[in-house]
Amino acid sequence: MEKFTALTAIAAPLLRINVDTDAIIPSREMKKVSKVGLKDGLFAGWRYRDPVARTEDPDFVLNRAPYRDARILLTGLNFGCGSSREHAVWALHEWGVRCIVAPSFGAIFYGNCVRNGILPVVLDAARIEALAAQVEADPSRPVTVDLVTCTLTAPDGTATGFEVPPADREMLLEGLDPIGVTLKRAADIDAFQAADRDRRPWIYLQPGTPAA
Amino acid sequence: MPSTLIDKLWDAHTVADLGDGTTLLYIDRVFLHERTGSVALQELAAAGRAVRNPEQVFCTMDHIVDTLPGRGDQTRMPGGTEFITATRHAARAAGINLFDLGDPRQGIVHVVSPEQGIALPGVTLVCPDSHTCTLGGLGALAWGIGSTEGEHALATKTLVVRKPKLMRVWFDGHVAPGVYAKDLVLHLIQHYGASGGSGYAVEFAGPAISALGVEARLTLCNMAVEFGAFTGIIAPDEATIDYVRGRTYAPKGADWDRAVAHWRTLKTDADAVFDREIRVDASALGPQVTWGTSPQHGSAVDGQVPNPAAEADANRRQAMERALAYMGLAPGTPLAGLPINAAFIGSCTNSRLSDLREAARVLRGRRVAPGVKAICVPGSTPVKLAAEAEGLDQVFRDAGFEWRESGCSMCFFAGGESFGHEERVVTSTNRNFENRQGPRTRSHLASPATVAASAIAGRISDPRPLLRD
Ligand code: SF4
Numbered sequence: 052m053e054k055f056t057a058l059t060a061i062a063a064p065l066l067r068i069n070v071d072t073d074a075i076i077p078s079r080e081m082k083k084v085s086k087v088g089l090k091d092g093l094f095a096g097w098r099y100r101d102p103v104a105r106t107e108d109p110d111f112v113l114n115r116a117p118y119r120d121a122r123i124l125l126t127g128l129n130f131g132c133g134s135s136r137e138h139a140v141w142a143l144h145e146w147g148v149r150c151i152v153a154p155s156f157g158a159i160f161y162g163n164c165v166r167n168g169i170l171p172v173v174l175d176a177a178r179i180e181a182l183a184a185q186v187e188a189d190p191s192r193p194v195t196v197d198l199v200t201c202t203l204t205a206p207d208g209t210a211t212g213f214e215v216p217p218a219d220r221e222m223l224l225e226g227l228d229p230i231g232v233t234l235k236r237a238a239d240i241d242a243f244q245a246a247d248r249d250r251r252p253w254i255y256l257q258p259g260t261p262a263a
Numbered sequence: 264m265p266s267t268l269i270d271k272l273w274d275a276h277t278v279a280d281l282g283d284g285t286t287l288l289y290i291d292r293v294f295l296h297e298r299t300g301s302v303a304l305q306e307l308a309a310a311g312r313a314v315r316n317p318e319q320v321f322c323t324m325d326h327i328v329d330t331l332p333g334r335g336d337q338t339r340m341p342g343g344t345e346f347i348t349a350t351r352h353a354a355r356a357a358g359i360n361l362f363d364l365g366d367p368r369q370g371i372v373h374v375v376s377p378e379q380g381i382a383l384p385g386v387t388l389v390c391p392d393s394h395t396c397t398l399g400g401l402g403a404l405a406w407g408i409g410s411t412e413g414e415h416a417l418a419t420k421t422l423v424v425r426k427p428k429l430m431r432v433w434f435d436g437h438v439a440p441g442v443y444a445k446d447l448v449l450h451l452i453q454h455y456g457a458s459g460g461s462g463y464a465v466e467f468a469g470p471a472i473s474a475l476g477v478e479a480r481l482t483l484c485n486m487a488v489e490f491g492a493f494t495g496i497i498a499p500d501e502a503t504i505d506y507v508r509g510r511t512y513a514p515k516g517a518d519w520d521r522a523v524a525h526w527r528t529l530k531t532d533a534d535a536v537f538d539r540e541i542r543v544d545a546s547a548l549g550p551q552v553t554w555g556t557s558p559q560h561g562s563a564v565d566g567q568v569p570n571p572a573a574e575a576d577a578n579r580r581q582a583m584e585r586a587l588a589y590m591g592l593a594p595g596t597p598l599a600g601l602p603i604n605a606a607f608i609g610s611c612t613n614s615r616l617s618d619l620r621e622a623a624r625v626l627r628g629r630r631v632a633p634g635v636k637a638i639c640v641p642g643s644t645p646v647k648l649a650a651e652a653e654g655l656d657q658v659f660r661d662a663g664f665e666w667r668e669s670g671c672s673m674c675f676f677a678g679g680e681s682f683g684h685e686e687r688v689v690t691s692t693n694r695n696f697e698n699r700q701g702p703r704t705r706s707h708l709a710s711p712a713t714v715a716a717s718a719i720a721g722r723i724s725d726p727r728p729l730l731r732d
Contacts, residue, residue, distance in 0.1 A: 078677040133696060157491070236287060244420065247289065254291050
């Protein structure tokens with residue numbers, strides 16, 4: 052898994068609340084059984100005046116310089132709510148986003164970010180609005196996010212601490228393979244399953260179709 | 264110490280406490296579908312990992328398949344065939360249970376899962392699909408995950424999960440005729456917001472919940488994710504046990520007796536403490552309908568489009584303004600009476616037999632208004648066959664509804680069929696997001712009875728005057 056330690060980059064303000072994963076990557080943009088080839092579909096309903104002809108809407112934030120190079124997204128409450136489609140995170144990642152700052156996240160989306168090397172940072176809405184105001188005043192001045200120290204530094208140099216649950220922080224910092232980590236506990240899982248089979252035998256189906 | 268139902272299920276499935284607030288949780292069952300399951304199975308195989316217990320893993324075809332009669336692997340969605348064939352191959356290679364096209368058990372994943380007795384009270388069940396919370400209606404601890412977490416569950420039979428905070432939503436009173444679980448949950452989300460449940464697992468309880476049928480409980484829990492919650496759950500009771508009895512994968516014989524004895528213990532203790540409690544008076548509620556592009560943009564059907572200028576919070580105000588522009592609505596417009604172009608009854612929220620029966624109570628002997636495109640998509644092949652056996656298909660057809668094969672259909676737009684630009688749709692689904700049902704389509708969420716009444720009138724309508732026995 053991709054690591055995240057620290058990042059200094061352009062931040063793009065998209066201060067909308069309840070941005071859902073259908074908006075991040077519309078269903079029609081998920082054309083293949085694949086994690087790649089999604090970046091052109093990112094925010095397709097907002098980025099393009101005509102999503103089929105791909106005519107860009109010059110007013111949409113990610114179409115404007117220097118936000119085209121943004122690696123950090125500043126956004127509103129409940130970002131990534133809705134569908135569990137991990138394609139939303141894959142599309143953001145492929146486009147270049149590595150850190151998303153919001154007052155809260157859709158729960159599944161948050162987990163998907165961590166598993167794909169994107170750092171979700173929770174800050175209160177007022178703090179994000181102040182940050183966005185600074186960025187808008189001079190979009191070329193970068194924001195720094197440091198996961199080692201858990202601080203976010205605004206363009207004017209003021210630093211704010213943030214919290215990331217320890218397990219998520221470790222996974223991002225170390226770039227761990229979560230399945231590999233869990234499989235180290237295979238003996239625990241085997242033991243649990245053996246005891247559980249006695250406790251709840253009805254859970255354990257036999258291979259093949261049961262009679263109706 | 265007194266504990267909640269969710270605490271009990273959490274503890275019973277804990278393989279290891281990993282410290283720092285996370286648990287290695289045992290996952291009883293995994294369900295997949297062709298849109299997100301395909302990629303999980305492929306990636307797992309590419310990494311050289313096997314499914315640990317394939318007999319406990321299920322997969323159905325629902326999202327991408329066509330729902331028009333005579334369907335096959337070809338789809339109206341561009342590129343859809345690849346999803347179907349890739350899923351079929353990956354499922355066979357992994358040795359999991361597959362409900363393919365043409366299988367009598369096929370249907371929408373969250374409809375099939377309880378119907379076949381795969382989701383049971385007290386199980387942990389995950390699926391790379393956000394509406395997996397539906398199964399909380401049976402007393403299962405079930406939640407949606409991403410595809411990568413899906414791989415983890417398949418390979419290890421576990422997930423690493425941070426325990427959510429616990430909330431109880433207590434519904435007092437009783438639901439009036441013509442008012443449904445859908446109306447309860449739309450009202451809840453309207454009042455507490457689409458992120459009102461964020462960070463929580465929610466237990467729904469109270470007299471109005473106990474009185475709900477099991478299918479209605481599934482509807483209520485279906486929209487827990489629209490409330491922002493990790494999941495929703497309702498303690499199993501005798502109605503749940505009756506529902507589960509005899510289902511294909513449900514326990515039989517001595518196993519059944521043991522299971523039932525266990526299920527009867529699955530309830531929140533009297534003095535258990537929640538991190539948050541909300542009370543709602545169900546008796547006071549009428550039918551609900553949404554006017555905007557978030558499920559929190561809702562109102563009683565006899566209400567009006569609100570005025571964003573009256574909203575103090577700037578972010579909420581802007582979201583409301585955007586929503587009204589998208590929906591083509593002006594503040595102060597009464598919702599009842601808004602002309603519609605289409606009516607849709609389907610989805611994992613409201614496409615079970617009881618939903619179709621309620622809609623049929625409105626439709627019987629009536630005709631859909633001229634110019635309204637009306638579609639009914641039963642949630643599963645068994646629902647479709649059961650409805651046909653009692654003549655409901657004829658009621659829908661006589662009224663002017665299309666009667667389809669089961670699947671997700673136009674609950675979401677995948678590039679194939681849609682309702683069209685700026686068409687106004689009253690829909691029994693769960694998401695009214697921008698472009699959800701088609702490019703620039705305007706979706707109004709409501710119960711199946713409200714959808715049916717609106718289809719007849721050609722306008723958003725209160726179903727209560729039209730309901731017949
Ligand atoms: S019916 Fe709609 S909400 Fe339900 S699983 Fe299918 S696409 Fe998702």
